Amino acid sequence: MWLIIVIYAGLIILLVGMTYKFMFRLKPRSLEFTKQYSLAHGEIDEAFLDLDWKEWEFDSPHGYVLKGQYLRGKEDAPAALFVHGIIWTRYGMAKYMRPFIEQGWNVAAFDLAGHGESAAPGRFYSSYGFYEKFDVQAGVKELHSLFPEAPLYGLFGESLGAASALEYAPLAGSAASRGVDFVVADCPFSSAWDELMEHYRMAHVPNFIAWPAAHVSRWLVRFLHGFDIEEASPKKAVMQTDMPILFTHGMEDRDVPTIMSVRMASARMANNVGMTELVLIPGATHAKGILTDKARWLSGVMTFVERVRCEKEAVQNSGQKGV
Helix, strand or coil, X not given: CHHHHHHHHHHHHHHHHHXXXXXXXXXXXXXXXXXXXXXXXXXXXXXXXXXXXXXXXXXXXXXXXXXXXXXXXXXXXXXXXXXXXXXXXXXXXXXXXXXXXXXXXXXXXXXXXXXXXXXXXXXXXXXXXXXXXXXHHHHHHHHHHHCCCCCCEEEEEECHHHHHHHHHHHHHCCHHHCCCCEEEEECCCCCHHHHHHHHHHHCCCCHHXXXXXXXHHHHXXXXXXXXXXXXXXXXXXXXXXXXXXXXXXXXXXXXXXXXXXXXXXXXXXXXXXXXXXXXXXXXXXXXXXXXXXXXXXXXXXXXXXXXXXHHHHHHHXXXXXXX
């Protein structure tokens, strides 16, 4: 009996250790590595690098400096902030930025804490949007400083960046004074807890081991890093704001299941929370939607952005008539 208990406890401890390592101690790739990867895989080219990029940095509310780059487009064009995924850098957002750069948009991207050039002592881990949402909030504020005359402000995120953007959305304010006018979330997870349990399921971890290991992991993260993985929750955040949100997701995503975006979008639509659209990309794996079917991805996004623009203009015009 005691042997069984010891083995059971040992399996739980082993799983907790593996969980912590793979969720919170992943080693981010360097800025140079991600640049070379993007070049090798055709996400960027030398012409993209030769554009008139300006270096950019701003302070995080957590006390470190976040670094990135921006590019000025047409003076009267929209402005957008792009936020990358876990262990990657701002170069991972180039594939999303390119079509908007071609249309003359003003664009900016930064490295999340502990990624790329954004050194953050003690923060070489992801909080799955819990802390990152405040850095996104600071980035949005700086976006306005860079492009104060933009008629429309957008926020694009991929994976962790998408989850962080969604968790930021309730902080963006009301429609009349929102920090951004819309969010495009590509392959976001619905919560850190959901992501953890999904990976246990895919690894065929029995529930009688997975559940206690998940709760011990939750306690460990709360103790070490001060947040609850159940509160790193885009699915809660998207129900707390009427921010226009477009979810995009590859239908062959095995890292973040497609159903997570489907459920978040469906919950908003069912409750009439705000303008919500969903674009699913057949055949696309994680964060590869725009690369798998650029026409479908871009058509869905641009149709959505046009809806947001028209609605914003209608609100502004009605407000002027009422004065």
